[in-house]
Structure formats: structure tokens, C-alpha cells
Amino acid sequence: MSCTIIVGGFFGDEGKGKIVAHIAFKDKPVIISRGGVGPNAGHTVQVGDQEYSVRMVPSGFVYKDAKLCIGSGVLVDPRVLKYEVDKLGVKGRVFVDKRCGIITEDHIARDKGSDHLSKKIGSTGSGCGPANADRVMRVSPQAKDIPELAEYLMDVPKAIDEELKKDNIVLLEGTQGFGISLYYGTYPFVTSKDTSASQIAADNGVGPTKIDDVVVVFKAYPTRVGEGPFSTEMSFAASDAMGIKEFGTVTHRKRRVGGWDGDMARYSAMINGCTLAAITGIDRVDKACFGITEYSKLTKKARDFLKIAEEDIGCPIALISTGPEVSQIIDIRNELA
Ligand code: IMP
Ligand code: MG
Numbered sequence: 109m110s111c112t113i114i115v116g117g118f119f120g121d122e123g124k125g126k127i128v129a130h131i132a133f134k135d136k137p138v139i140i141s142r143g144g145v146g147p148n149a150g151h152t153v154q155v156g157d158q159e160y161s162v163r164m165v166p167s168g169f170v171y172k173d174a175k176l177c178i179g180s181g182v183l184v185d186p187r188v189l190k191y192e193v194d195k196l197g198v199k200g201r202v203f204v205d206k207r208c209g210i211i212t213e214d215h216i217a218r219d220k221g222s223d224h225l226s227k228k229i230g231s232t233g234s235g236c237g238p239a240n241a242d243r244v245m246r247v248s249p250q251a252k253d254i255p256e257l258a259e260y261l262m263d264v265p266k267a268i269d270e271e272l273k274k275d276n277i278v279l280l281e282g283t284q285g286f287g288i289s290l291y292y293g294t295y296p297f298v299t300s301k302d303t304s305a306s307q308i309a310a311d312n313g314v315g316p317t318k319i320d321d322v323v324v325v326f327k328a329y330p331t332r333v334g335e336g337p338f339s340t341e342m343s344f345a346a347s348d349a350m351g352i353k354e355f356g357t358v359t360h361r362k363r364r365v366g367g368w369d370g371d372m373a374r375y376s377a378m379i380n381g382c383t384l385a386a387i388t389g390i391d392r393v394d395k396a397c398f399g400i401t402e403y404s405k406l407t408k409k410a411r412d413f414l415k416i417a418e419e420d421i422g423c424p425i426a427l428i429s430t431g432p433e434v435s436q437i438i439d440i441r442n443e444l445a
Contacts, residue, residue, distance in 0.1 A: 111268075111278045111314060112321040113143075113305045114386075116285030117376045117421075118330040119338070120303075121354070121363065123388035125151030125167030127325050127427060128281050129434045132171035137277040139175045139268055140168035143311030144283025145301050146183030146211060146239065148232040150357025151283070154432045160196065161357045163234075164189045166281050169198050170434070177264045179280075180205035181301075181311025183239045185216075186256050203262035205313075208251040209243040211235040229297055230334030232358045240300040265313025272318060282308040286324075286376040287332070297336025305380040324382040326373055326421065328389040328413065331363035340366035352392060368413075370420035377421045384441065386427035387417060400430045403438050 112131065116122045128151075132140060142164075151167035153160050162169065164184065166176045176198060178184060184204055193199050215235030218225075225231040225238075242248035251257045268278050284303040287293045291302045301307065305322045309315070329347075332338045333356045347353070347365035354363040377385065391398040394409040406414070406428070418425050428438040 110272055110275060111280065111319050112323060113280045113282060113308050113319055114323045114325065115282035115303065115305050115308055115380055117324040117326040117373060117380065117385075118285050118369070119287040119332040120285035121331055121333070121356070122285060122325040122327045123429055124282065124325045125153045125162070126388065126429060126432065126434060127323065127386050128166070128168045128279060129153045129155070129170050130427070130437050130439065131279060131323070132168040132174060133434065134439065135277050137168070137171075137174050137279045138271045139177055140166045140171070140279045140281060141177035141179050141264055141268060141312050142166045142182055142281045142283065143179050143308035144182060144303065145299050146234065146236045147185045147188045148234040148236045148299065148358060149283035152357055153434065155434050162192055162196070163358060165192045165196060165198060165202060168279060168281060169196055169201070175203060175267070176201050177203045177262065177267065178205060178208060179264050179312035180207035181307070182208055183211050183236055184208045184251055184257070185211040185235065186254055190256065202260055203264065203267070204251050204257055204260040205264040206250065206252040206261045209239055210249040210251060210254055211239045212249070215239040215242070228335065230336070234358060237300040268312060268314055280308050280312050280314065286380065287372065292379055294336045297334065321383045322381050323384045323386055323427070324377055324380045324421070325386045325388060326417065328368060328387055328393050330366050330369060332366070333359065333361050333363050338364055338366050339372075340369045342366060350392065368417065370416070373417065373420045374422055377423060382421065382423050384426040385418070385421045385423055386429065387414065387425050388429040390414070390428050391430050397430050399436045401435070401438055403428070403440055406438070
């Protein structure tokens, strides 16, 4: 096992950041490289009392021994990148593929100023849609054209390939979620790119034959920000009463909450080529599971839920998150191997 992709199985915000951080601490990758759209993503990672949120830097940054890369498929906003590199003190560890697309102030203005994008679709206003449109029109700058990015530039596919040849571990971190994929999601209420595992491989220049595992992260109670269909959505009165209240990392909008969607989980696992599933928020299925780190200590209610979820997904649930902090997790990957 050397190259693993981690992606979101529902509508984003499944807790991929936490899963990536856990796998990083445990598996000790030499490179953690990001795929996905761009700074429309928001990942939250909690280590001890410290909570971090990132939009450009891979969420695996909390594991200090890995190089942090941004693959060529990703859009880079140089201002957001600089802000995060300074705030997190990760200078020297962050590398940007020379071909990454660039988000300019103009892209942000066009995203926020467009009623279609900002109101009908409910975009994050981070400029990603217009930047990807310009990229397709072949009028967008690339990372290598931006002087402030010169110190970060790298050929990310080559760096990854060198490590894989040495049998080192590489994690490819996806962003967003399956339901907002441009190809497979609820079009037109989607983001500006595919978000499935194949796309994350392509974003990083890693051919499909070099991928060993695809971890798809599902939330026990899925959420969605922005507009668009959500078949298992519940009322805010119902989710508030359950104590589930979430706000977007990037836009601070209140997230819509729904029940487990078995059909979506199965379809998502299929297209992602899931080999291992992760479930987050099991403590919302049964509060008694909060913080548990051993499978045998899960309650019957939680195990019953996991059994159904595993049948829906169609592959083993190897990671079960029991709280927001990185160590609040059950990892049974070894027992399944
Ligand atoms: P855009 O990607 O900013 O154009 O937004 C398009 C849609 O995707 C909106 O519904 C956003 O809320 C949603 N979206 C984009 N990125 C994320 C993410 O990282 N998590 C959750 N929703 C996202
Ligand atoms: Mg998020």
C-alpha cells in the first residue's frame, strides 16, 4: 500500500481533513498532495485543543514530516496560500505544481457578482467557477507566471512518482464531495469540476494503475451548503433538536442536514472505486460513542447503523470517527487486511 486517495462521498464537509490527518499520523506519508477544485474547499482539523481550518494547504499539514503539495489540477489563490503558509508556519514544506490554474481578483468579482453563480447555484464566491472557465478558454495564468509563487514551484507528478518508486507512502487528498461533482453530482447545483477519485488522481498527475487504495469518507448525517437537491434533507428544527448545527468553513453559511442516504452512498462508492470506507459523526448516531477508540466499545445502536451503512456502501468501513479531535477515531484497517 503506497498511494492512497481520500475523497468525500456525499456533498463535501464529510470530515476528510480529520481522516487525512489521522492516516498521516499513522501511516507516515512522505508527500501529502491536494487535488480538488481550489480555495472553495474548507477543511477543519483539530489536534488537542487547537483547531485549524485550511483552504489551500493540504489538511495533512498537522503531520510535520510530510511535504505538502498542490497538484496541477487545483486552482491556487496566491493570497489565500500566502496567508495560510504564514499563519500555519509551513514555509519550506509547501509546493505548488507549476501548472496550477490561478485565481485573480477578477475571478472573485465575477463569482460574487454573478447572480447565476452566487445566488442560483450558491457558490462560495471564491472565484473558482470563473477561474476554471478561463482555464478551459485557455486565457488563465498558471502558477509559473506568478512571481510570488516562484519559491513554491515544483513538478508535483514527478516528485510523487519518485517517492512511489522508493516504496514510500503518498496521500492524495480530495476536496468537496461526490454530490457536487460537475460530472456526477446534482447538475447544475455543483462545483466547477469533477470531484471523484479519478479526478483527484488526474489532478496530481498520478495514473490510475499507481493507486492502491481509495478511501471514501461518508458522514452519518450528511450535510450540504449552497443550493440544490438533497433527498434526505431534514428541517432545521429536526437537526437543531438533534444537536446538529454546522456552519461552512469558507462562507459561514448554515449547513443543511440530512439523514443517511444509502442509495447515494452505493453510487458514490461505485464511481469512486472505493476500497475502504470511513464514517464520520458516529457520535451523532449514538452520543455514547463520543471519543471511543476501540470497536468493541461501540454501542449496539452504532453497530447496527454501521452494518446497514456497510451493506449500502458495498465495501468495508475501516475508519470510524467518534469526535472532531484527530485521535477520536477507530481504525480497523489492519484487522481487515
Ligand atoms: P463553487 O465551487 O464555489 O462554485 O460552489 C458551487 C457549489 O459547490 C455551492 O453549492 C458550494 O456551496 C459547493 N461547494 C464548493 N466547495 C465546497 C466544499 O468544499 N464543501 C462543500 N460545498 C462546497
Ligand atoms: Mg469543508
